[in-house]
Amino acid sequence: MLKHIKELEKRSNKGRTEYIKNYLKLAGVSFKIQKFRQRILNGENIIITDFCKQDDRAQLLLTAHTNKYFSSPGANDNASGVAVLLNVIDQLKILNLNNGSNIKIVFFDHEDGLAYIDGSTFYVNNTDLSKIKFVLNLDMVGAGNTVVICPKITNNNGSNPYVNYLLKYLTQKQITYFSFDLPPLLVGDHVPFVKNGVPTITLSMMPERDLGHLKKVLDSSKLSQLVESLITRFNRKKHPMFIMRHRHNDWDTSEYIDKLSLKLCKKIVMDVIKFHRGRSNN
Numbered sequence: 545m546l547k548h549i550k551e552l553e554k555r556s557n558k559g560r561t562e563y564i565k566n567y568l569k570l571a572g573v574s575f576k577i578q579k580f581r582q583r584i585l586n587g588e589n590i591i592i593t594d595f596c597k598q599d600d601r602a603q604l605l606l607t608a609h610t611n612k613y614f615s616s617p618g619a620n621d622n623a624s625g626v627a628v629l630l631n632v633i634d635q636l637k638i639l640n641l642n643n644g645s646n647i648k649i650v651f652f653d654h655e656d657g658l659a660y661i662d663g664s665t666f667y668v669n670n671t672d673l674s675k676i677k678f679v680l681n682l683d684m685v686g687a688g689n690t691v692v693i694c695p696k697i698t699n700n701n702g703s704n705p706y707v708n709y710l711l712k713y714l715t716q717k718q719i720t721y722f723s724f725d726l727p728p729l730l731v732g733d734h735v736p737f738v739k740n741g742v743p744t745i746t747l748s749m750m751p752e753r754d755l756g757h758l759k760k761v762l763d764s765s766k767l768s769q770l771v772e773s774l775i776t777r778f779n780r781k782k783h784p785m786f787i788m789r790h791r792h793n794d795w796d797t798s799e800y801i802d803k804l805s806l807k808l809c810k811k812i813v814m815d816v817i818k819f820h821r822g823r824s825n826n
């Protein structure tokens with residue numbers, strides 16, 4: 545997976561999309577391109593069609609954004625999520641999963657930078673959402689071994705069987721996890737889905753120390769959270785959290801990516817797939 549990240553971090557946004565398409569072609573994976581124009585940007589979502597029929601109900605969506613933030617190499621944000629999904633695709637091929645598996649993998653373009661969750665918003669506005677059971681979005685999964693989930697799990701979304709399974713799974717495997725709503729000025733590709741009532745989480749990884757800091761910030765007032773968000777935006781390299789220091793700047797390189805984080809993330813995704821297939825078969 546690190547190999548993908550090293551290839552992706554050298555490339556422009558357009559080059560990243562091309563890299564993924566080429567890789568899929570060579571691997572014999574079929575996909576559809578969903579071109580869009582939102583505001584001033586042309587973008588392309590890549591939709592893998594090998595594991596899902598067009599009219600499948602009860603779909604599990606696995607997603608990650610492909611673009612990076614301006615000139616940042618974008619290794620953790622979000623070549624890491626892309627690399628994990630490419631590896632998951634390889635695995636599904638090895639398992640010989642066909643298009644009756646109800647699994648759709650989608651790579652979103654333009655999550656941030658000049659954009660604002662544009663690829664996922666376009667996808668949501670042009671898709672029959674009633675067919676989707678659950679969306680698992682990966683964003684920044686290349687550092688640390690604790691799992692963070694957005695939005696916050698409440699009685700409301702916590703009753704979703706996939707969320708339920710995931711939380712039980714993490715507890716069982718003794719993986720530390722934490723769920724929260726994004727502080728002001730931050731967004732993620734789960735937002736347009738959640739707004740439209742589709743059960744969706746963004747899963748990220750972070751080092752345990754980062755999680756400690758995050759919890760402290762979230763316990764503070766909205767005003768302090770806003771100040772924190774501004775520090776994040778304008779003085780990232782001084783940020784107390786490792787993943788924030790290496791985000792949206794030239795420090796977001798593969799040098800800081802931990803193979804074990806990618807491996808753990810992939811394992812979690814594969815087990816969610818297993819759960820999904822167990823449900824579909826009943």
Ligand SMILES: [Zn+2]
Nearest residue numbers: 621622683684
């Ligand atoms: Zn991201």
